[in-house]
Amino acid sequence: MLEYAVVGSGIGGCSIAAYLDAKGHKTALFEKDSHLGGCSSTFNRNSYMYNSGATTLAGYQEGHIVKSLFDAIGYKPKLLTTDPAIVILQNGKETPRFRDLEKFLAVVEQNYPHPKNREFWTLVYELNKKFYSTDGYYYSNRSLFKKAVSLLSYTPIFMKFFRYFFSNAKTFLDHFFGGIDKEYLDFLEAQIMIVAQAKSSEINFFTCALALGYTFNETHYVYGGMGALFDGMSANMQDVRKNSEIKKIEKKEGYYKLYTKDEVIEAKNVILNSTVYESAKLFDESLIQKYYQKYEKLDNHQSSFMLYLTIKSDADFSHHYQIIQDENFEMTLSKALFVSFSDKDDEQIAPKGYYSITASIHTDTRFWEKDADYKATKERLKNLLLESLMKNLDIQTSQIIDCISATPSTFARYINRSQLGGNAITMKNFLPFLPSNDTPIEGLYNVGDTVYAAQGWPGVMLGVNNLKRLLDV
Template identity: 25%
Template sequence: MHKQVVVIGGGVGGLTAGALLAKHDYEVTVLEASREWGGCAGKFQRHLYTFPVGATLGMGFEHGGIHERIGMYLGLEIEKVSLEKIMKVHLPHRTLIYYQDRYQHISYLQKQFPHKAKNIRSFYENVFRIAKEIRKLMQSLPVLPPLTVGEWSRLVSSLNFGSLKLLPYFHQSFSYLLKKHSLLDEADFLHFVDGQLIDSMQTTSENCSMLIGCLALDIYHEGAFYMNGGLYKVAEALQKSIKANGGKTTLGRKVVKIERDNDGWIVHDHRGNRYRASDVVCNAPVQSLKSLLHDEDYQHIHKRAKEKSELPQWGTFSMYFAIDERDLPQKVELFQQVLQSEQGEMTEGNHLFISVSHPDDRFRAPEGKRTITASTHIDLSKWSNKEAYDLQKQVLEKKMVAGIKTIIPSIEKAEHQISGAPKAWERFTSRPNGGVGGFPQTLDHVLFNSISHRSGLQGLWLCGDTVFPGAGTIGVSVSGYHVFQSITSHRHTLP
């Protein structure tokens, strides 16, 4: 008889591991604390409207992308629309467009910065070369950091001659590349690049890993998609796949304790139910492990995971609107960034990522209506004071609305205006202190400095945005795949 696996958390990472295991006849049980699937890529509803709570721009669905590979393997069908223009980026004194086609993108930016045209071309060609080599290396989805002989062997076998070209950049931040091409002093271009990095890497060029930063900028050009409904549709498709293959998936079941017994593990939920398992897949952040495990078991967790679980995380402040289509500008872009700071500051409302629902997306809004999601990065330490919390929320709401008004002047006519502050994220997604997005992709946290999916305890596996390779639905899907591979002893691989 196959092993019994309990997955804690119905986010995309846990559901990916669960769906792959269920396809191969493992007895899978998924326990999700909230009433929705998807975690930080989930949704909530207000009256006639459905709002994606977090991630809205889809990547990894292109040919060879992780979502495409997993979707084909499991037979999933997910509606998506490829974007020729990925987004508009509004700087204080100009607006720039991010094109999906690489060379259209370069040509356009050269025209915007004619005195730096050669620099911009050489910069992007450098970015694309580096990203191409990284993609070759990652095609077999090797595990980092490798902890077993098998993981080291698979990593070494994925290396090729081109991989050697990456070595000089291994310990460089992304600003090295900007400096190399004499673009550090071009403020608008620097802020344009930083806007992309903060959104996907949780940090800017000064501290972002150069290798991972190149991959982050390049991936937009591999394929960027509008997802009908939202990225929660990926989570729902994975959940249905688990059910179709005999697994059990339950909402409203918050796990409060994981303990070992002679035959494996016992998982306890808040209602007093007990679930026996040979393997437990923990799709909660590593910051949750201390409260879930007995002290004796927690001491056996890998040192790096324990150390990083004590580090501060970024948070996000989100706002959600429902608006009449007639109150939107004509041909409004579906994805936009607004950078409000002359100095290029990217947190606390100075950088906004805004997504508007497609006019034909009936999953999100009735005909003639649209939804809008806006978010900004915040420093959670500024939100720890209870007395200042409500004031901070009011100040940030006003600042974000002011930023949104620069591109949607009638935003104050919205039928609904809903805010998602740290306590809301903590309550609805069970993220400790409301931290989302994992760790910033700085040199201290990426590649060999990542947290492994191996917890250090036999049969307890980690996935999600706090372990390798990091945040976003691409990252968590890869971590879920690594867990699947390890539980099945690498007997099954993606095509």
């Protein structure tokens, strides 16, 4: 019998499975898709390779969570440090998000002059530094008592940052700047959205500061695509099963039975990397169904529309751009398109002289479910985004070798989820209302961006770290 069956190979599932395996626990990793990595995978289409969603690795630096976990697994990825982390394009202005505060302040002051700029960005910078040097906290959901005790571990964080926890970010920005013009606010909102997955009006200033300041930490480009991280993490694992969807799970006395379409597996513990919104349907037992159903209301239906391109070009591009226009693109929730280029010398992902490009914009899952003319709508949005990307980055039609798009429904087909970006931590949806990595059900655990702590590499890895502590491994 397995000690751990890990269902799903996203950031959360793959890293906890690799860790447990490295520590000598009998573990198997089950993945529905033919690639590991979920929202952070790399896929191949007609011999062109693309990152499916995530393109940036944050948190891989000394003392930070991703590096600590990779070190514990014994994995050293092949990375390139990116500085600036992103270049933001808005109304002809180009703002590189340099890691160095002074260098960044000089461009911000030129593009978005404001007497409070230095004070504001210094605060954002300092809050980031302070937060990433804090540890010792954890979060349990096993029982009310365990939850209450775990919440006490946040006392030092609370003491350090409490004045920012209770102030709404939008109100804070308005007061701090004493009025801020639309263009500067759009610039801030676009950056907040890609990290916090919410608008400033929905979050507290603490979350807002972490979102605006992530580029002051190290960010990395991953050679060979983000999928390389999963192949690397799982390289020494004995039991990795791709194309292996778990269709049903039964709780037995002291163990679980997991069913794929052609086998039955027994495991003492199950770690689900499926979203909490989708996990109820894996079980027939009403107690477990109810546990997950209570979290279905957290599903904000937010998702991404994707554009994948291969271009032939000798031009030099930054690794990441955010293109901000004045109004939302139709069928989306945003004015901002996030565009990532492969590295010029990364021939594992695109041949010399070519670039693999992944571009994304926020949308709502429901826009795509109800659309009777799905194909035509998808094509229209694809062309709209393509036009903006080509105009802003000076790319010609003749340079485009391949171009495809994906909607939330495409993601559902491949990785069982249409909501992307996980659980946004808003003023309403904060500890202690978040699902944790443990559950009140013996031997059943969760990991991923819809449970504690948050989305993205650092957010999901904080959850993996929490799970390690709860499992005591």
